[in-house]
Amino acid sequence: MPVHFAFLTDTHHYPDAPEDFGAPKMLTRSQEVLDAIPPALNTQAFDFVVHGGDFLCGGGSFNLPTETYLRSLDEAAKAFDQIQAPFYSIPGNHDCDAQNWSYKDYAARFPYPEPLTIVDAAPRLRLALANVFHDCDVLEQSGGIWTDALDQALRSAAEEALSDGCALLLFLHTWVLTDFDRDRGVVEGADKLRRTLSDNPSLVAAFTGHRHINRITPYRDYLIVDTACLIGFPLGYREIILSEDGYFTTRFHTLDLPQLNQDSYDRSTLEENRIWQGHVHDRDTEILLPRLKEVWG
Ligand SMILES: [Fe+2]
Numbered sequence: 546m547p548v549h550f551a552f553l554t555d556t557h558h559y560p561d562a563p564e565d566f567g568a569p570k571m572l573t574r575s576q577e578v579l580d581a582i583p584p585a586l587n588t589q590a591f592d593f594v595v596h597g598g599d600f601l602c603g604g605g606s607f608n609l610p611t612e613t614y615l616r617s618l619d620e621a622a623k624a625f626d627q628i629q630a631p632f633y634s635i636p637g638n639h640d641c642d643a644q645n646w647s648y649k650d651y652a653a654r655f656p657y658p659e660p661l662t663i664v665d666a667a668p669r670l671r672l673a674l675a676n677v678f679h680d681c682d683v684l685e686q687s688g689g690i691w692t693d694a695l696d697q698a699l700r701s702a703a704e705e706a707l708s709d710g711c712a713l714l715l716f717l718h719t720w721v722l723t724d725f726d727r728d729r730g731v732v733e734g735a736d737k738l739r740r741t742l743s744d745n746p747s748l749v750a751a752f753t754g755h756r757h758i759n760r761i762t763p764y765r766d767y768l769i770v771d772t773a774c775l776i777g778f779p780l781g782y783r784e785i786i787l788s789e790d791g792y793f794t795t796r797f798h799t800l801d802l803p804q805l806n807q808d809s810y811d812r813s814t815l816e817e818n819r820i821w822q823g824h825v826h827d828r829d830t831e832i833l834l835p836r837l838k839e840v841w842g
């Protein structure tokens with residue numbers, strides 16, 4: 546049986562936001578977006594759904610008052626409780642309180658891996674849910690850290706997955722690979738993480754959010770899947786199918802909020818919008834994953 550799941554990220558809820566903040570975000574309309582997410586996901590009967598972090602607008606940039614932060618946490622948690630499929634998530638840099646930089650209240654409502662949680666999400670498929678903020682001063686380092694503790698936990702989970710005949714998907718908030726904008730948004734210690742990914746054939750793909758950009762990069766014999774935000778253009782989530790013959794298929798689904806999406810689009814230049822949404826194969830593509838074929842073969 547193929548595995549069919551959804552990945553969404555960076556939904557950035559901000560109740561009664563005073564402004565939209567930097568494009569493509571549409572924070573003044575975050576409730577509208579939040580309301581549209583569960584019904585959209587529930588129509589597709591996914592095996593499971595994963596959120597890549599930045600549910601909220603805590604941390605840096607927004608200076609959210611604690612009272613609003615607590616309200617946003619409550620409202621976001623209630624919205625995501627409506628998703629019918631098993632729901633997994635990791636924290637983002639904007640999920641801590643903006644006044645004391647603590648994840649304590651977030652951890653009371655959402656999973657907070659210390660630092661890595663492994664779940665059996667489908668037959669012969671495990672998820673490694675990584676918290677790159679578990680031992681990091683988010684104020685100083687919004688990209689998080691790939692710590693030795695994370696690295697060792699992932700290496701042993703990958704070895705165990707291989708001996709059990711399971712494929713492993715890694716989820717972390719920030720990027721694994723640089724782009725033309727140097728190291729912006731890349732997790733500190735990414736070189737160590739890439740070595741671990743290279744060394745472990747059960748690890749077939751890594752999923753990230755944070756930069757609000759769609760990008761799919763086959764790297765060596767695994768895949769890095771970066772996904773745009775769900776609070777502005779291109780305003781969507783990924784549907785992913787992993788087939789028994791080793792194929793990864795993804796389709797990008799835009800929420801049915803055309804005016805909101807257009808209003809977000811109008812805040813950026815053509816070139817900027819092309820970067821947010823990526824080219825066609827960063828949204829919709831089919832790629833053979835040799836490691837998946839081998840592990841599931
Ligand atoms: Fe974000």
Ligand SMILES: [Fe+2]
Pocket residue numbers: 599637638639718754755756
């Ligand atoms: Fe982020």
